[in-house]
Amino acid sequence: MVSAGEPKAAGGPALASVQFFFTLGWTVYVIYLPELLASAHMARAWLPLLLMADQLIFAVMDIAFALVADRLTDGYRKLARLLLWLTIISTFAFVLLPMSGNVSPSLLIAVLFIWVLSASVLRAPTVVLLAKRARAAQQGSLVRWYAAGMALAAALSPYVGTLLKGVDPRLPFVLAAVTLLIAVVVLMRTVMAAGPETRVEALQPVAFAVYAPALSVLVLAAGGLQLHAFVNAGPQYLAHAAKENLPWLMPLLWVGFFAALPAVGALVKRLGMLTVAAAGIFLTALGSYASAVVDSLPSLVVMQVLSGVGWAAALAGLMEYASTSGTRGAEGLFMGSFFAVLALATFGRILLVSTLLPHSPQLQGLMTFLPSGLLLAAGLIAALYAFKVSGRHSVMS
Incomplete structure (x- = not known):
């Protein structure tokens, strides 16, 4: 997603991969959420309430994590480690989601809250992580890599819904969680290997x-x-x-x-x-x-x-x-x-x-x-x- 003559920003393809797998994981979650609620004997009226709560948590954490990133010294390294640890927590929570409802509604809600809270770091903070070590002229390239990963997953989402009909939810949840974790590890390795770039702008x-x-x-x-x-x-x-x-x-x-x-x-x-x-x-x-x-x-x-x-x-x-x-x-x-x-x-x-x-x-x-x-x-x-x-x-x- 780099135009001719535009400076390349390190980590762009890895950022696109993270957003691709994050969006597909979200698709899996939305597809199976009615089934998860049914397994916990929760009324279908909970469905829109939980989806709205997810978005409110995302909104709060988008700002909270991003402000933490602004305040970190040696920011890109500390932020990278924070993102990786929270992604690991998110991975375990996502894998547990299909099984939580069979135990109790309270456990399903608790695991869901942990997952949404920890997964929120894969939105704004991943872009901030790369933006903090990129030149101003490279910001556009990062933005388009991010958008490309999200759009490609959105384009595939209806097909994913068709393919998952009748599939045991544990399998897609595990696959979605593991592939996203691998993508995040690749992104973190890219960031840590490249190190911070010297900024020459006086912006x-x-x-x-x-x-x-x-x-x-x-x-x-x-x-x-x-x-x-x-x-x-x-x-x-x-x-x-x-x-x-x-x-x-x-x-x-x-x-x-x-x-x-x-x-x-x-x-x-x-x-x-x-x-x-x-x-x-x-x-x-x-x-x-x-x-x-x-x-x-x-x-x-x-x-x-x-x-x-x-x-x-x-x-x-x-x-x-x-x-x-x-x-x-x-x-x-x-x-x-x-x-x-x-x-x-x-x-x-x-x-x-x-x-x-x-x-x-x-x-x-x-x-x-x-x-x-x-x-x-x-x-x-x-x-x-x-x-x-x-x-x-x-x-x-």
């Missing part, structure tokens, strides 16, 4: 208040994308295709996302991070709106892929802006808040679908165009913010 972190508008853009855009990809896309496909085709159709947004990533670096270099992000959000809004009004499956497929292309530019542009804004010394604060907002967007989507949407006909009527409306609002704010930031840079130069 300092921007004031967080200056960066904060990017988070408002992110929460609106991520909320719109969540509703488009995980709420509206399924029914839209079912209006034109049989249900058995969904596993082949649902990943198309992430296929477009993954395919667009190599071009994002060149666009950012030419146009700037926020400009690319704003354009990507507008493109995603267009794809979301068109997906709701097209009248054929081929047109819907094109619009879903277009949405993925736009989201690649939007997410990578905003994430690179967060990473470079935190250079140097505040990578944790900026990246932790970025990932926390993503977790809160997922929390909001689950809350909406499980609690609000079933009991509100008015809200159901808005759902067709609510995602594109949120994305359009985010794009307008992002465009104004990009203009303001570029004007500030012009004055300073």
